[in-house]
Amino acid sequence: MILHAENVSKHYGAFQALNAVTLGVSAGEFVSIIGPNGAGKSTLINVLTGLARPSAGSVRFKERDIAGIGPVKLAKLGMARSFQLVQIFPDLTVMETLEAAVVARLGRGRRLLASLAGDRAVREDAEDVAALFGLDTKRHALARHLPQGDKKLLDVASAFALRPEIILLDEPTSGVSTADKTRIMEILVAAAKRIGLKAIIQVEHDMDIVFTYSDRIVALHQGSVLADATPQAVQADQRLVDMVVGRRRRHGA
Amino acid sequence: MTGRIVLALAAVALLAMPWVLSTYHVLLMLPFMAYGVVLLGLNLLFGYTGLVSFGHALFIGLGAYSAAFLTGWFKVRSLEVMLATAAVVAGVIAMPVAALCVRYVKIYFGMLTLAFGMVFYTFVLKFYSVTGGDEGMPVARPFLLGRDLGAMPKIEYLAGPYYYYTLAVLVIAVLLMWRIVHSPFGLCLKTIRDNPAKAETLGISVPHYRWLAFVISAVYAGVGGALMATPTGNVDPTLAYWTHSGNIVFMTLLGGFANFFGPIVGAFVFIYLQDFVMSVVPWWRLVFGAILAVLVIAAPQGLMGLFTRRRVTEVA
Numbered sequence: 248m249i250l251h252a253e254n255v256s257k258h259y260g261a262f263q264a265l266n267a268v269t270l271g272v273s274a275g276e277f278v279s280i281i282g283p284n285g286a287g288k289s290t291l292i293n294v295l296t297g298l299a300r301p302s303a304g305s306v307r308f309k310e311r312d313i314a315g316i317g318p319v320k321l322a323k324l325g326m327a328r329s330f331q332l333v334q335i336f337p338d339l340t341v342m343e344t345l346e347a348a349v350v351a352r353l354g355r356g357r358r359l360l361a362s363l364a365g366d367r368a369v370r371e372d373a374e375d376v377a378a379l380f381g382l383d384t385k386r387h388a389l390a391r392h393l394p395q396g397d398k399k400l401l402d403v404a405s406a407f408a409l410r411p412e413i414i415l416l417d418e419p420t421s422g423v424s425t426a427d428k429t430r431i432m433e434i435l436v437a438a439a440k441r442i443g444l445k446a447i448i449q450v451e452h453d454m455d456i457v458f459t460y461s462d463r464i465v466a467l468h469q470g471s472v473l474a475d476a477t478p479q480a481v482q483a484d485q486r487l488v489d490m491v492v493g494r495r496r497r498h499g500a
Numbered sequence: 501m502t503g504r505i506v507l508a509l510a511a512v513a514l515l516a517m518p519w520v521l522s523t524y525h526v527l528l529m530l531p532f533m534a535y536g537v538v539l540l541g542l543n544l545l546f547g548y549t550g551l552v553s554f555g556h557a558l559f560i561g562l563g564a565y566s567a568a569f570l571t572g573w574f575k576v577r578s579l580e581v582m583l584a585t586a587a588v589v590a591g592v593i594a595m596p597v598a599a600l601c602v603r604y605v606k607i608y609f610g611m612l613t614l615a616f617g618m619v620f621y622t623f624v625l626k627f628y629s630v631t632g633g634d635e636g637m638p639v640a641r642p643f644l645l646g647r648d649l650g651a652m653p654k655i656e657y658l659a660g661p662y663y664y665y666t667l668a669v670l671v672i673a674v675l676l677m678w679r680i681v682h683s684p685f686g687l688c689l690k691t692i693r694d695n696p697a698k699a700e701t702l703g704i705s706v707p708h709y710r711w712l713a714f715v716i717s718a719v720y721a722g723v724g725g726a727l728m729a730t731p732t733g734n735v736d737p738t739l740a741y742w743t744h745s746g747n748i749v750f751m752t753l754l755g756g757f758a759n760f761f762g763p764i765v766g767a768f769v770f771i772y773l774q775d776f777v778m779s780v781v782p783w784w785r786l787v788f789g790a791i792l793a794v795l796v797i798a799a800p801q802g803l804m805g806l807f808t809r810r811r812v813t814e815v816a
Contacts, residue, residue: 318700318703322703328701330701334701335698337695338694339687339690339694347690347704351703351704352703358683359680359683360683361683361684362683366684
């Protein structure tokens with residue numbers, strides 16, 4: 248098991264955001280975390296990525312305790328993440344954004360007097376990722392000038408440029424058009440295969456995306472795991488569908 | 501290509517100035533070039549890292565007083581030694597100051613740097629027996645590349661050998677800083693300026709990079725401070741006063757912090773504008789205040805922004 252959270256609880260004052268959540272992710276899995284607003288999905292992602300320290304329980308990544316270690320150390324360990332709200336570097340170009348990720352991964356950020364333009368390894372790696380995400384024709388565009396769908400892609404692409412073993416995506420298709428959602432997911436899955444990503448965990452509200460791409464679905468409700476099953480098993484559980492999937496999917500499925 | 505032509509023309513103009521300008525105007529170039537060095541460093545922090553310091557006069561003061569102590573107390577006359585010492589002193593003092601300041605951002609960072617600047621100002625003002633208090637300390641004329649030019653009239657010395665020496669230091673400072681901002685380190689600083697939270701998810705340790713940028717900027721300010729000491733022949737606490745920190749931020753805004761050469765242009769325009777306005781009206785600060793207000797409203801990218809299309813960078 249590459250990532251394992253055991254009996255994780257998180258409370259903010261009197262509010263219990265997570266309650267004894269146990270979750271394991273193995274190599275080769277695409278796991279979706281679903282649940283209504285306030286179910287604790289983002290808190291769980293924050294705990295799994297070491298951004299928030301759990302009040303109780305443990306989180307282990309590659310057999311190492313990562314509770315609260317923070318994003319910098321986690322990125323170096325091989326775990327990347329993206330946020331619900333698109334995170335870009337507005338005044339950097341697409342290439343500069345990807346190069347920054349490659350520079351960080353290769354540990355070359357402290358090179359004060361080296362020429363970035365002359366670093367072929369960094370440039371070629373960044374160009375590879377740009378091509379993988381269909382951003383190669385926009386390499387020199389400022390991130391702030393990209394359409395929303397491409398901003399989202401660039402955000403995820405920069406996480407992929409870290410060549411992580413596992414990636415956690417907080418609503419990778421939020422705020423983009425329906426057509427862009429499918430495009431982003433197809434690119435994302437293809438890129439994951441290409442770079443040899445071991446596992447993907449995503450928080451997602453779009454049930455079509457969840458049921459199309461997931462190997463496993465973890466349903467959260469009021470901070471607890473309501474179900475941890477295959478998409479088929481989740482769809483077959485009428486009570487579960489009513490509680491966390493919702494009326495639209497039930498009728499549409 | 502246009503940029504290279506402009507740079508080549510600027511280089512030729514700077515080389516030719518002692519031959520074509522009046523001595524008065526050549527001497528005005530000395531503070532401009534010293535501020536140019538300071539502002540290259542300040543802008544690594546401001547334009548490239550997104551941190552606005554209101555206390556960098558501290559490091560200018562450290563550089564200038566280092567030069568004064570070396571010539572006065574230790575009888576060292578080599579300008580190379582003076583510049584190296586100023587760089588080391590400013591860098592070493594900046595290490596703990598930066599460690600404390602870079603834990604904060606925005607106005608808190610600015611106020612903390614201001615506070616450290618005022619601590620140093622008060623020190624040099626009150627420790628009269630060591631620093632000469634408000635009278636300051638004299639700075640003996642330094643040797644240039646081992647040459648004692650004491651026999652040369654002062655004006656001739658400043659407008660000739662010292663001018664070219666300062667120009668050479670500015671050129672070296674420009675080349676070094678150009679390399680730094682176009683290095684992997686420079687790229688990491690830009691990610692921090694744009695979005696520190698995102699930078700951290702890429703594995704970029706924001707406090708460490710901010711710390712290093714601060715120390716480098718302090719080294720530049722120290723060298724610039726030491727260069728300022730010789731032309732006046734005296735250093736005093738006003739070099740470290742907070743209004744001096746404000747002036748260099750003003751110069752940076754005037755030229756444009758989003759452009760590599762913007763702050764240098766800002767220093768040039770500031771020095772000459774100040775000289776002109778002071779010769780016309782006694783209330784020159786009022787005029788400068790009005791210019792700053794107009795600039796922020798009408799041209800937030802500064803003078804260089806008027807010539808480039810790059811959009812203004814929001815400094816976090």
